[in-house]
Amino acid sequence: GEDVEQSLFLSVREGDSSVINCTYTDSSSTYLYWYKQEPGAGLQLLTYIFSNMDMKQDQRLTVLLNKKDKHLSLRIADTQTGDSAIYFCAESMHTNAGKSTFGDGTTLTVKP
Amino acid sequence: EAGVTQFPSHSVIEKGQTVTLRCDPISGHDNLYWYRRVMGKEIKFLLHFVKESKQDESGMPNNRFLAERTGGTYSTLKVQPAELEDSGVYFCASSQDWGSSGANVLTFGAGSRLTVL
Numbered sequence: 001g002e003d004v005e006q007s008l009f010l011s012v013r014e015g016d017s018s019v020i021n022c023t024y025t026d027s028s029s030t031y032l033y034w035y036k037q038e039p040g041a042g043l044q045l046l047t048y049i050f051s052n053m054d055m056k057q058d059q060r061l062t063v064l065l066n067k068k069d070k071h072l073s074l075r076i077a078d079t080q081t082g083d084s085a086i087y088f089c090a091e092s093m094h095t096n097a098g099k100s101t102f103g104d105g106t107t108l109t110v111k112p
Numbered sequence: 113e114a115g116v117t118q119f120p121s122h123s124v125i126e127k128g129q130t131v132t133l134r135c136d137p138i139s140g141h142d143n144l145y146w147y148r149r150v151m152g153k154e155i156k157f158l159l160h161f162v163k164e165s166k167q168d169e170s171g172m173p174n175n176r177f178l179a180e181r182t183g184g185t186y187s188t189l190k191v192q193p194a195e196l197e198d199s200g201v202y203f204c205a206s207s208q209d210w211g212s213s214g215a216n217v218l219t220f221g222a223g224s225r226l227t228v229l
Contacts, residue, residue, distance in 0.1 A: 008150065035220075038223065040113075041222055042116065042203065042219075042220035042221045042223060043155075043203065043205075043218075043220040044220070045135055045193075045217055045219075046217065048217075066144040090154060090155075096160065096167075096168060098143055098145055098160060098205070098207055098218055099145070099157050099160055100157065100218075101154075101169060102154045102155040102156070103155045103159070104152075104153055105152075105154075105155075
């Protein structure tokens with residue numbers, strides 16, 4: 001999307017770390033999200049971070065936020081074949097946190 | 113609890129025809145959203161219901177699209193008449209009232225794929 005940008009594809013080997021990057025333009029963004037979409041399924045919220053945080057870790061997932069550069073990343077440690085999916089970055093504001101602006105999605109392929 | 117369900121999962125229609133997509137949110141969720149992803153691009157917001165009221169319909173592309181949520185339960189999105197550029201995946205999502213809790217965690221349905229020929 002024009003306001004949220006992601007690279008379209010990423011390919012890694014099983015066991016490696018994956019890093020998916022996202023940039024956004026709206027400096028008033030309050031919440032930033034990472035969603036995962038597996039084939040034939042809806043979007044699953046993986047994690048989210050408030051704009052006043054720099055980092056959030058949840059098991060194999062680490063989210064880093066550089067608010068100055070408006071850059072968000074999702075690191076998946078020990079990537080597994082089951083992590084193959086489309087990952088969407090999204091942002092929203094507090095005034096309507098459910099109205100999100102999404103990126104185009106990054107297709108992650110994990111090779112055995 | 114049952115998730116967000118959407119019907120149909122896939123619809124193929126001809127240009128000029130009418131299609132109605134349905135979304136059943138999670139029971140008790142006041143907030144219901146429609147989004148769509150066209151041509152593998154970004155997922156775009158269409159509109160937001162709070163119970164039966166349209167809170168924000170700024171993303172609706174034109175007056176060929178009509179969304180309703182009578183009774184504040186399920187919602188329908190009608191496209192009439194459908195055009196080629198309407199092809200895409202239409203997602204519905206729901207959430208509880210987030211109030212002061214901060215981020216509004218959305219639960220998405222699997223989407224309804226619309227193909228207009």
